[in-house]
Amino acid sequence: MTIRAWQLDPLLPLWLPLALLAVGLVGLFGLAASGTVGLERLAANQARRILANSATPLVAQLVNRAVDLVFAAIALRILGVEGNGEYAIASVTWLYLKTITDFGLSILVAREVARTPQRAGRLVGTTTLFRWAVLLCLLPLVGALVTTGRDWLGLSPASLTAIVILVISIVPASYSEAINSVFTGYERMHLPAILTIFTNLIRFASGLLALGYGLGVPGIAAAAVIAAICNAAAFHLAINRQAMRIEWVCSLDExxxxxxxxxxxxxxxxxxxxxxxxxxxxxxxxxxxxxxxxxxxxxxxxxxxxxxxxxxxxxxxxxxxxxxxxxxxxxxxxxxxxxxxxxxxxxxxxxxxxxxxxxxxxxxxxxxxxxxxxxxxxxxxxxxxxxxxxxxxxxxxxxxxxxxxxxxxxxxxxxxxxxxxxxxxxxxxxxxxxxxxxxxxxxxxxxxxxxxxxxxxxxxxxxRPIPAVLSASAIVWLALEYLPLAMVLALPSYFALLWLTGTVSSRDVALLQPLLPHRLVERFRGYR
Structure with missing residues (x-):
C-alpha cells in the first residue's frame, strides 16, 4: 500500500472525515465512560425497559444501515467493479471466520447472565479466551487460503491482504461480543446499540480516509480493525462502570x-x-x-x-x-x-x-x-x-x-x-x-x-395476489423505458387488483390494526 496525496477534493474535503472521526471517538468513549443515565431512568420499570431494549437497537440498526449505504455509494465509485469484488470476497471470508469463532456463544452467555448475573465476569473472560482459541485453530486454514487463493480462486493481492487484516479485527471483536452479551443478559441493550452507532461512524470516517489517500481495499479493511479496537476499548470502559471484575480463566472443563x-x-x-x-x-x-x-x-x-x-x-x-x-x-x-x-x-x-x-x-x-x-x-x-x-x-x-x-x-x-x-x-x-x-x-x-x-x-x-402481480409486472415491462409512467400505472393497478380480487379486505386491516399506524388505519376506513 502506498499513501498518496488526498484525492477526494473538492467533493469531499479532508476536514469532513477528520471531523466525523473526532465525533465518533468523542461520542464512543464519552458514552462508554458516562453511560446512558437518561435512558436508564426512563427504563426504570419492566415495560419501559422492554421498549428501550427493542426500540434503541432498531433505530441503531437503521442508522448504521443508512451510514453503510452512504459509504458504499462512495466506495463503489472509487474502487470500481474490480475493487468491489476484491473487498466482497474478503468481507465474506471474514464473515465465515467470525461466525465460527463466535461459536453461538453470544446467545448462550446472554441466557446464562440473565439467570446468574454473578457469573458475568467469569463468562466474559472464559468465552473471550475460547473464541481466541477457536480463531487460533482456524489460522492454518487462513494460511492455506492466503497461499493458494491466488491459484485456486483467482484472488488478487489486495483481497489476500484484506483477508489477513480483517482476521486481526476478530481479536478485539471477540472481547466486545462477550461484553455485549453481558449487557443483553442485564437487559441493558440500549447502551451497546448506541455504541455501535459511534463505532460505525469511526469505521465510516476511517474508511473515507483510507480511500482518500489511495489505500484501496486493504485500507478499508484496516479501517475495520481500527473501529473494532475502539469498540473493544469502549466496551471495556462501559463494563467497568458496572463494577464487574473480569476473570480470565482458561478452564478446559468449562x-x-x-x-x-x-x-x-x-x-x-x-x-x-x-x-x-x-x-x-x-x-x-x-x-x-x-x-x-x-x-x-x-x-x-x-x-x-x-x-x-x-x-x-x-x-x-x-x-x-x-x-x-x-x-x-x-x-x-x-x-x-x-x-x-x-x-x-x-x-x-x-x-x-x-x-x-x-x-x-x-x-x-x-x-x-x-x-x-x-x-x-x-x-x-x-x-x-x-x-x-x-x-x-x-x-x-x-x-x-x-x-x-x-x-x-x-x-x-x-x-x-x-x-x-x-x-x-x-x-x-x-x-x-x-x-x-x-x-x-x-x-x-x-x-x-x-x-x-x-x-x-x-x-x-x-x-390470490398473482393476478395483481402479473398485471403490474406487464405494465412495468411495457413502460420500462419510461420509469415515471411505469410507477404511476403499475402501483395503482397492483393495489386495485388486490382489492378487487379480495386479497385485501377491511377485515384484514381490522385484524392487523394493533400493528399498523393509527392514521393509516383511519385513512383506509375512509375509503370504505
Missing part, C-alpha cells in the same frame, strides 16, 4: 461445557451464513473478480430487505406463542399474507427503479449489469418474507428442531445449484439460485408448519 451447549447455535449460524453467501466463493472461483463486483453491488439493496420481516415477526411472535389451534393458524395466515404482499410491492418498485438505484449507489460503471442482476435477485423477497414468519410460527409451536433440517436441505440445494449454474451461465445464475432456494426452504418448512398449525390457506397467501 470450554468443553460451552462447546457442548453452543454447537447447535453455531450450526444454525453457519447454515444461515452459508445459505446466504456461499455464492460469493463460487462466483469468485468460476467467474472472476469483475463478476463478483457486479453481483455484490446488486446484492447490497436486497441485503436491506430482511429488516422488514425481522421486526414484524418479532412483533407478532409473542402473540403466536400465546395462541394455539385455529387462532395461531389464522394469525400466521394474516401475517404471512401481509408480508407476501409487501414483498411483491418491493419487487415491483425494484423492477421499475433498479437502474436508478444502482446509478445512485455505484454509478455508471455498474450499469446495466448490476441493475439487471438486481431485477432477478429481488424476486426472492416474497418467499423470504414468508419463510421468516414460517420459522417463528414453527418455533411458537415448539417444533424448532424441524428448522435445522430445512436449512440443511436449502443450503445443499444452494451450493449444488451455484456449483452447477455459475460455471455454465455466469453470475446471474447465482441470482436465480437465490430465488429458487427460497422455494426449497418453504417446501422443507411446509410439513412442519402444517403439522404445527393445521391446513394452511396457501391459495390465499401465495396464489
Amino acid at each position: 470450554w468443553r461445557s460451552l462447546a457442548k451447549s453452543a454447537w447447535p447455535l453455531l450450526l444454525n449460524g453457519l447454515l444461515i451464513t452459508v445459505f446466504f453467501r456461499v455464492d460469493t466463493f463460487v462466483i469468485q472461483a468460476f467467474d472472476g473478480t469483475y463478476s463478483l463486483g457486479i453481483y455484490d453491488a446488486a446484492y447490497k439493496l436486497p441485503n436491506l430487505v430482511p429488516l422488514i420481516p425481522s421486526y414484524f415477526v418479532l412483533a407478532v411472535f409473542p402473540l403466536l406463542s400465546r395462541q394455539s389451534g385455529d387462532d395461531r393458524r389464522r394469525s400466521f395466515e394474516l401475517g404471512a399474507k401481509f408480508l407476501v404482499l409487501t414483498g411483491w410491492l418491493i419487487v415491483l418498485v425494484t423492477l421499475i427503479g433498479a437502474p436508478l438505484f444502482i446509478r445512485i449507489l455505484g454509478g455508471q460503471a455498474f450499469l446495466p449489469e448490476a441493475a439487471e442482476t438486481l431485477r432477478i435477485l429481488i424476486w426472492f423477497t416474497p418467499l423470504h418474507f414468508l419463510n421468516g414468519i414460517a420459522q417463528y410460527a414453527v418455533i411458537a409451536a415448539d417444533r424448532q428442531r424441524a428448522i435445522a433440517p430445512a436449512y440443511i436441505a436449502a443450503t445443499i440445494f444452494n451450493l449444488l445449484g451455484n456449483l452447477t449454474g455459475v460455471p455454465l451461465f455466469g453470475y446471474r445464475a447465482a441470482a436465480v439460485v437465490t430465488v429458487l432456494t427460497e422455494i426449497v426452504l418453504l417446501l422443507a418448512l411446509r410439513r412442519a408448519l402444517e403439522e404445527s398449525l393445521g391446513p394452511i390457506a396457501w391459495k390465499v397467501i401465495l396464489w
Whole structure:
C-alpha cells in the first residue's frame, strides 16, 4: 500500500472525515465512560425497559444501515467493479471466520447472565479466551487460503491482504461480543446499540480516509480493525462502570461445557451464513473478480430487505406463542399474507427503479449489469418474507428442531445449484439460485408448519395476489423505458387488483390494526 496525496477534493474535503472521526471517538468513549443515565431512568420499570431494549437497537440498526449505504455509494465509485469484488470476497471470508469463532456463544452467555448475573465476569473472560482459541485453530486454514487463493480462486493481492487484516479485527471483536452479551443478559441493550452507532461512524470516517489517500481495499479493511479496537476499548470502559471484575480463566472443563451447549447455535449460524453467501466463493472461483463486483453491488439493496420481516415477526411472535389451534393458524395466515404482499410491492418498485438505484449507489460503471442482476435477485423477497414468519410460527409451536433440517436441505440445494449454474451461465445464475432456494426452504418448512398449525390457506397467501402481480409486472415491462409512467400505472393497478380480487379486505386491516399506524388505519376506513 502506498499513501498518496488526498484525492477526494473538492467533493469531499479532508476536514469532513477528520471531523466525523473526532465525533465518533468523542461520542464512543464519552458514552462508554458516562453511560446512558437518561435512558436508564426512563427504563426504570419492566415495560419501559422492554421498549428501550427493542426500540434503541432498531433505530441503531437503521442508522448504521443508512451510514453503510452512504459509504458504499462512495466506495463503489472509487474502487470500481474490480475493487468491489476484491473487498466482497474478503468481507465474506471474514464473515465465515467470525461466525465460527463466535461459536453461538453470544446467545448462550446472554441466557446464562440473565439467570446468574454473578457469573458475568467469569463468562466474559472464559468465552473471550475460547473464541481466541477457536480463531487460533482456524489460522492454518487462513494460511492455506492466503497461499493458494491466488491459484485456486483467482484472488488478487489486495483481497489476500484484506483477508489477513480483517482476521486481526476478530481479536478485539471477540472481547466486545462477550461484553455485549453481558449487557443483553442485564437487559441493558440500549447502551451497546448506541455504541455501535459511534463505532460505525469511526469505521465510516476511517474508511473515507483510507480511500482518500489511495489505500484501496486493504485500507478499508484496516479501517475495520481500527473501529473494532475502539469498540473493544469502549466496551471495556462501559463494563467497568458496572463494577464487574473480569476473570480470565482458561478452564478446559468449562470450554468443553460451552462447546457442548453452543454447537447447535453455531450450526444454525453457519447454515444461515452459508445459505446466504456461499455464492460469493463460487462466483469468485468460476467467474472472476469483475463478476463478483457486479453481483455484490446488486446484492447490497436486497441485503436491506430482511429488516422488514425481522421486526414484524418479532412483533407478532409473542402473540403466536400465546395462541394455539385455529387462532395461531389464522394469525400466521394474516401475517404471512401481509408480508407476501409487501414483498411483491418491493419487487415491483425494484423492477421499475433498479437502474436508478444502482446509478445512485455505484454509478455508471455498474450499469446495466448490476441493475439487471438486481431485477432477478429481488424476486426472492416474497418467499423470504414468508419463510421468516414460517420459522417463528414453527418455533411458537415448539417444533424448532424441524428448522435445522430445512436449512440443511436449502443450503445443499444452494451450493449444488451455484456449483452447477455459475460455471455454465455466469453470475446471474447465482441470482436465480437465490430465488429458487427460497422455494426449497418453504417446501422443507411446509410439513412442519402444517403439522404445527393445521391446513394452511396457501391459495390465499401465495396464489390470490398473482393476478395483481402479473398485471403490474406487464405494465412495468411495457413502460420500462419510461420509469415515471411505469410507477404511476403499475402501483395503482397492483393495489386495485388486490382489492378487487379480495386479497385485501377491511377485515384484514381490522385484524392487523394493533400493528399498523393509527392514521393509516383511519385513512383506509375512509375509503370504505
